[in-house]
Structure formats: structure tokens, C-alpha cells
């Protein structure tokens with residue numbers, strides 16, 4: 001397990017509190033452990049930082065609130081006008097995460113995610129223009145850039161004189177990012193020649209600074225990250241893509257034809273580009289999560305007003321149970337997503353290095369939560385919801401992308417399950433070695449064995465386990481007991497899956513999806529619980545509501561987790577698989593009442 005180290009770019013502002021434990025909270029669940037110290041108490045944003053963030057959010061409100069009709073028009077046109085992008089520059093929104101020494105605002109991950117939540121209340125494309133620049137376009141420079149590279153580029157990126165884009169995807173390489181074909185060849189003078197084409201690049205047509213990934217096939221590794229300028233000879237971009245949603249966010253192809261890059265354009269180490277790409281995506285996920293939460297908050301406001309104002313059968317539709325249930329669920333989803341996103345932001349801001357599983361969880365949960373929320377908000381508005389004159393259909397279209405880009409939710413579910421199973425598997429392997437080691441090196445051998453055996457014993461008996469329920473307010477104890485129980489069940493199920501499939505577990509997607517889903521519910525649920533406990537102990541005026549949300553989430557999660565775990569053993573997977581093969585073979589649904597079959 002990794003230890004926390006101070007991040008390369010220490011944030012100027014962040015949550016107060018510090019992490020006590022070095023392990024990943026999500027991966028520890030696979031061992032039957034709830035890392036209480038990493039989850040409780042829920043972190044809070046220090047007052048001084050709250051004041052800064054409020055000022056930024058107020059300025060955003062002042063600037064974007066009156067632009068609803070512009071956003072609608074730009075959605076039709078599929079383009080943000082240059083003057084609008086200039087206003088984003090003038091407001092400093094391209095410098096959010098760039099340290100103050102380079103002219104940026106130096107926001108922490110927590111602060112940055114909160115700002116994107118604010119812009120997403122108005123228009124997702126605005127969030128994306130800013131977000132693709134910060135979360136992925138320039139993040140590689142912040143994480144891996146040399147001092148000289150930072151000095152050179154960050155001041156221009158902070159003002160937005162240079163807008164940044166992240167160029168990984170190609171026509172033959174989407175989820176399988178390691179299979180890119182763009183190629184960079186080293187020249188005798190140590191410069192590089194880059195050839196290739198990237199597709200669907202956000203900000204591709206307005207960026208001056210590209211983080212580009214290309215094959216280099218050296219002994220050090222297959223892929224390298226490069227800094228490329230839009231005005232380097234041989235760089236060009238295609239026209240705007242015509243998209244379903246986030247239509248005014250700039251998306252296009254970016255091509256590189258024999259682009260000559262000096263040696264100092266390598267970002268990070270030669271051959272380590274895949275690590276650079278994955279680190280950027282992991283670190284950037286709270287931006288996407290923050291945006292989703294902002295959208296949900298807006299939808300809750302719209303739906304509440306609509307439910308109270310719209311009358312049918314002589315009553316406000318807010319009186320009808322099926323409408324009430326939708327609104328309550330929106331609040332559960334929003335609070336849960338928010339609790340998890342800002343917990344992960346806290347991990348990143350604290351210099352934690354092992355947060356990729358938690359970041360993937362928040363991306364999956366928040367992206368699906370906003371899609372559920374927009375679906376239900378549109379349903380409450382019904383006919384109005386379907387009309388372009390109202391905001392619902394645009395938010396529904398805009399939020400659809402969130403489960404596709406920055407890692408599809410399928411790939412991330414696999415990642416969540418496999419990253420936890422890997423650590424557990426390594427432990428099992430260690431245990432095997434330890435058993436043979438007992439004869440050669442008894443002290444070391446028994447040491448490893450007792451660590452793992454201890455975990456297994458506490459999992460089986462409950463003795464010595466972290467009992468988070470003991471330190472929580474009474475109203476939250478039943479929820480805590482659910483997480484304690486299902487953490488044990490996840491550990492037992494993971495252990496059983498590893499024993500059954502061994503390395504072959506990587507191909508067992510039906511099982512991995514279930515294990516991933518249980519992990520998502522556990523981690524998000526624990527974040528929700530921690531936040532409700534924090535609000536209770538600070539006697540927050542809405543603590544009652546937070547406890548109700550935490551209790552509801554836990555009960556819903558319990559039902560979901562119980563089903564997922566049961567289905568690991570009792571399922572229709574074989575029939576599902578056979579049916580899929582038949583459909584693929586026929587290439588269509590063969591049934592048609594017209595032919596009486």
C-alpha cells in the first residue's frame with residue numbers, strides 16, 4: 001500500500017484536517033476494513049477559503065445568470081462566441097487551479113470542483129471549456145512539468161492567452177488508450193517528429209497548448225506525453241463536431257503531420273506517457289463530479305418550483321406521492337454525490353497518492369446520479385420538460401456525455417473492482433509465499449501471515465473490526481451497521497471470487513460489475529454517513545435532513561448490495577450470455593408479430 005506524500009504542487013487552499021491513514025479507503029473495503037480515520041470526521045472547508053470561494057461563485061452568478069437565452073442560442077449554433085471566451089479569460093476562470101506564483105488563483109481540488117458546480121448551474125458547455133483546460137488540458141504540466149516548462153507556460157495558461165486541450169483518443173483507440181497509433185520518432189538532434197490524428201478533442205479548435213500522447217516504443221515504455229503548440233508547423237484541426245449535448249463546447253479532430261518538437265517538449269519521462277495520462281484523468285475527476293453536483297442542485301430547484309406551481313386534479317402535483325418520491329430521491333442522489341466528490345477532493349488536497357479507486361467511484365456515481373435526476377426532473381415537468389423553451393431537455397442532453405468521456409463507466413467499474421481485487425490478490429499471494437517462507441524465514445513469514453490472517457479472522461468473527469457505529473450519533477448507527485456488515489460481505493465475496501477464478505477474474509465481467517457496484521455503494525454511503533455525522537456534531541440547521549438522507553441512502557444501498565452479492569452466486573448470466581450470442585448472430589430481433597412469431 002502506498003503512503004501519502006505531499007503533492008508535487010501543494011494547493012494553496014483546501015479542506016482543513018489531515019489524513020491519518022495511508023491506505024486507500026475504497027481498496028481497504030476489499031479486506032473488510034472501514035478506514036475510519038480516512039472517512040471521519042467529514043472534512044470542512046476553512047472559513048477563509050469559504051470567503052474566497054463565495055466571492056468567486058457570486059461573480060460567476062453575476063456574470064452567467066443573465067445569459068440563459070445566449071446559452072440556448074449557442075446550443076443551437078454549436079459554438080461559444082469568441083467574445084464570451086474572452087469574458088471567461090477576463091474573469092480569471094482559466095487560472096483556477098494554477099498556483100498564485102504563476103498568476104492563477106491557486107484553488108485546491110475542493111475549491112475548483114465547487115467553482116465548476118457553480119458554472120454548471122448555468123451551462124455545462126461553459127464548465128467544459130474551463131474544465132477541459134484545467135482538469136485535463138494543463139493538469140499534466142502541473143503534475144509532471146519541469147520548472148522551466150511551468151515558468152514558460154503556466155502564466156499564459158492562467159490568463160487564458162493559451163487555452164489547453166488533452167489529446168489522447170484516436171479513431172481506433174478509445175477505452176483502450178494504450179493502443180494509440182500516433183507516433184513520435186526521435187531525431188539524431190534529440191528532437192521528435194510527431195504524426196497522428198486525435199479525435200473528439202474538447203477545446204481542440206480554440207486551444208494553443210495541447211498535451212499529446214504518442215507511441216515512442218522505447219525501452220522505457222511505449223508511450224510518451226508531449227507539449228505541442230497549435231502554431232507548430234504541421235498542426236491542424238478539423239471543424240466543430242455536431243453533437244447531441246454540450247453543443248457549444250468546442251470538440252474537434254486535431255492532426256499532427258511531421259510536427260517537429262524540440263527535446264524540451266517531452267512532458268514527464270520518455271516512455272511514461274501512459275502513467276501521465278492516467279494520473280491526469282484520475283486527478284481531474286473531481287471537476288467532472290463537481291459539475292454534475294452543480295447540475296443536480298439546479299434541477300432540484302427547478303423541480304421543486306415546478307411541483308409546487310403546477311396544479312392538476314385541483315392540487316399541486318407536489319402533493320402526489322409519485323412526484324414527491326422523485327424529488328426526495330434527487331436530494332438523496334445530490335447529497336450522496338456531493339459527499340463523495342468532496343471527500344475525494346480532500347484526499348487529493350491532502351497529498352494522498354492512492355485515490356484513483358475513489359476518484360473512479362465518484363465519477364461513476366455522480367455521472368449516473370445527474371442522469372437519473374435530469375430524467376426525473378424532465379418527467380415532473382412532463383410536456384413542458386420536452387419543450388426546448390424549458391431547460392430540462394438541454395440538461396438531459398448535456399449530462400449524457402458524463403458517463404462516456406474521461407473513462408466510460410463500464411471501464412471505470414472494471415477498474416474499481418480490479419484495483420481492489422488486485423491488492424487483495426497480492427495479499428493472498430503474499431500469504432502463499434509467507435506459508436512457504438515460514439520454513440525459511442519464520443519471523444517474516446509469520447508476520448505477513450498474521451496480518452492477513454488477522455483480517456480474515458476479524459472478517460469472519462467481527463472481533464477487532466473497525467466499529468464505526470460505536471462513535472456515531474444513535475440515529476446513524478443503523479446505517480453504520482449496514483456498511484459494517486456489507487464491508488465484510490464484500491471482503492468475503494472478493495476472496496471467494498479470487499479463489500474461484502484466480503487471474504481469470506479479469507475476464508469475469510458479470511462478477512466484476514457486481515463487485516464494483518457494491519464498492520461504489522459502500523464508499524459513497526460511508527461518505528454520506530460521515531457528512532451527516534459532521535453536520536450533526538456541528539448542530540447544523542439542516543442536520544435532521546442530512547440524517548434522513550444518510551438513513552435513506554443506507555437502506556437503498558443495502559437492498560442493492562444484497563441483490564448484487566446474491567447474484568454473484570445465483571444469476572442468469574449463462575442465459576444472458578447465450579441470448580446475446582444469438583442476437584449477435586442474427587444481427588436483429590427476429591421476432592415480429594406480423595409473421596406470427
Ligand SMILES: Cc1cc2nc3c(=O)[nH]c(=O)nc-3n(C[C@H](O)[C@H](O)[C@H](O)COP(=O)(O)OP(=O)(O)OC[C@H]3O[C@@H](n4cnc5c(N)ncnc54)[C@H](O)[C@@H]3O)c2cc1C
Nearest residue numbers: 166167168169174175200201202404405406407408410411
Ligand atoms: C464530447 C466528447 C468530448 C471528448 N473529449 C475528449 C478529449 O478532450 N480528449 C480525449 O482524448 N478524448 C476525448 N473524448 C473521447 C472519450 O474519452 C472517448 O469517447 C471515451 O474514452 C470512449 O471511447 P470510445 O468512444 O471510442 O468508446 P469505445 O472504447 O469504443 O467503447 C464502446 C463501448 O464499449 C465499452 N467497452 C469498451 N471496452 C470495454 C471493456 N474492456 N469492457 C467492457 N466494456 C467495454 C465502452 O464502455 C462503451 O460502452 C471525448 C468524447 C466525446 C464524445
